[in-house]
Amino acid sequence: MTDVSGAWYLSLAAALFGIGAFGLLVRRNVLVMFMCVELMLNAANLTFVTFARMLNDIAGQAVVFFVLVVAAAEVVVGLAIIVAIFRRRREATADDLHILRG
């Protein structure tokens, strides 16, 4: 008996990515948008791990490792920005912050 084929994993990852992207586009709460970005990152990670298994190459896992680290850094800075924004404007959704328009 074999393992579950990579195709299933990749399809799952694609679906996860699609959901994350959709959420990023439709939600207005910046924190939730942020979480959607995390979903997309996880979809990418899953893809990498799957390919690592399919191609029998450890590099895919190494990349995931770095993605995790960068994601952590990104969350730290992103949340700090959100905190800074919220200090100025309560109840801020992403749509309320549109003064940087052309």
Add this chain to the structure above:
Amino acid sequence: MHPGLVPVPLLATSLPDAITFAVSAVIVIAGAIGVVVARNPVHSALMLVMTLFGVAVLFVEQRADFLAAVQVIVYAGAIVVLFLFVIMLLGVDRREAVSADPLPWQRPLALVLSFCALGSVLALGFSGAWSTGAASVTGALPHRAGDTAALGKVVFTTYLLPFEVTAALLVIAVVAAVLLVRVPQLREQGGQAGAERGGAAGLEGDPEAVSDPGVDGDPQGLGERDREVVPS
């Protein structure tokens, strides 16, 4: 060219693996949908935890034990806790009106684009049009489950420079976060009122008090500017 993804039917694989994958997939998808549709950010965060756990299980299934552990500890643990902490700190755990979008075309466009992206990724994958390169360029996967030595070896040899760079990136991120969220300290001349205003600014977000979002690293200059704006 890669032959393309040939989906072996789930039922054709070993039963424990198939069941594990199916359950995890359901959890992942459900959690993801939950993140997107939950009106309360706290719920979203909890749903995110669910998804992350599901992904971690899928990592284990694919012999990425170390990454699964990191996924649980760093992502599900630290990062989601950070999310929740911020939600609680800012007090935004309120429901968001999701019935209608203020940007009229946003929602249908998002739906269409997401499906386009999803569809084209799948089409590409199943057509076998990926250019995947050769197998085992860096090093082979460990055959025993739970062996992280291979990953460690790669990270500290082939990927040593990126590793060091990410270390620097983390330090920079931490410093940046500290600078971003710090409430500017007002100098003594600002006196009691200044300190009070500063404190209030941090908690209640008085827009007057923090005329600068706190990125400015020069507290002296900030204090002087502040004195001019609000004569006491």
Add this chain to the structure above:
Amino acid sequence: MLHAAYLMPLFPLAGFAVLAVFGRKIGNPLAGWLATGTVTASFAIALVTLAGMIGEPASHRSFVETLFTWIPVSALHVQVGFLIDPLSLVMVLFVTGVSAVIHWYSIGYMAHDEGYARFFVYLNLFVASMLILVMASNLVFTFVGWEGVGLCSYFLIAFWYDRPAAASAGKKAFIMNRVGDAGFLLAMFVLFNALHTLSIPAILAHLGDLSTGTATAAALLLFLAATGKSAQIPLFTWLPDAMEGPTPVSALIHAATMVTAGVYLMVRMSPLLHRATDVSEVIAIVGVATALVAATIASTQNDIKKVIAYSTVSQIGYMFLAVGVGAYTAAIFLMVAHAFYKSLLFLSAGSVIHGLHDEQDIKKMGGLRKFMPWTFAAFMAGWLAIAGVPPLSAFWAKGAVLVHAFSYDIGLWIVGAITAVFTAYYMGREFYIVFYGDERWRRLEVIKGDPHESPWVMRGPLVILSVLAAIGGLLDLPFHPHLDFLSSWLAPVVGSVSRHSSVGVGGEWALAITDSVLAVIGVTLAWRLWRVTADARHLEPAFLQRAWLVDETYDKIFARGGEALAGFLANVVEAKIIDGAVNGTASGLRWMGSGLRRIQTGYVRNYAIGIVLGLVAILAWMLVRAGV
């Protein structure tokens, strides 16, 4: 024989360097004496070289002294070196000699000028450049000297740069010379293309390899260069304007040395002219035409220096006539003699100008012989010399030219003879107006009190030059083979390419007598017409006074044409096309920006849509590429 030619330009160059740095500190008059000293040293070295060369047999009187290779590029090897032969030594001798005398004179003439040290800086640089020009063994190095003297000429014409006339005269000289210089450069290109060398001895040795067409082209282009530098038709109008410079400059650069560089270049390249006989004919015609035109103009000018300037143009025309008819020795003879009497005339004129406090209009002078006896005598010597009164220098020199012209073509001789009458006439006119007649300066209050004779430091050079102008003819007497010093001296260089006159001894006597008669006619005419009065408008037609309207014509054709072209470029090309393109780009970008700014909504989620759109586009492209 002394092989130290490099010392000759080195001395004035060193003087230039020292004066350029410390000139103001050294001050007046020491700076002038220093400059004079350096040039005198060069003259002394030239004399020593001459003494050594006389001791050698005629065939060994030429050597090349190479200092170093300046430009070694592929086939092009430009060497800094000096070609010393009888021809260049004659040039060096009279350049340094006349320069030394004029430096000396300048010490007095420029004594009261603020730019005293600066003047000698330029003068020394000029002498160095001139020596490089005449001694260089390579055409490129010659060109360095050629441009150097042009540059110094510009500096010195515009010496009083705060006078607009001087400044623009300097520019005019510089620009007209550039026209000729283009010819020099093109000639070098042609020669290098054909012979793959620019070394003068090598070029002259391999002339046989040149096709007649190439030789003609090179010779014509070199002649164009010569017309610029030596103020011949069509590029002669800068020289009269150059009289805005100080008078010693006019004497040194614009009479004795620099303006004869074109003649020297022609003589230096005489074997090339020998290959291109058509060009020789052109040179002869241009030369004699210039001589006549300039002489007619000189007969009507009222500026004491402009008369002499046009006279210079006319005399150089004679020299080109000589070159054209193949009488290279006569050309050099006339050049040397001309250097003597023309410097003398200029310096005498300078003495008059000096005594009348910078007055140059001869109609405001008159009766000066009582007040300036030395100057009067010197000017008279110069006048009679240039007029060709026997036995003064021009009688022999110009006579030699006219004999060869007669032998070549009688038409050239007729024009040259008419010019000779004019020459005696215009210089006599100036002489009588300035030194005879009423003392008009008294009535016009040109100066307070009486004019004064110049100091000794200025009179000394006048005496020396007077003597030289008188006895210069001894250089090359036609009577006996042992008396034609210059001809036999130059024979190793130009003897083989010179055309020998077919006029016999009797013919030469007849021509000499004719010359004397013509000179006397000119002198008499001047005496009859101008001894008493200075006011005879009917003898000064406006057409001649305005120099045959050449300047006006050039102005109409080149200046107005250039202005029209510039106007077209400025108002149409610049304003409409270039500005239009630039402004069009700007307004196009603004239009695009005002359209594109709508995309910048400020909503993060819109931007995210953009990102996803990009993702979909990339995926679509990959799908298309995969042919799905």
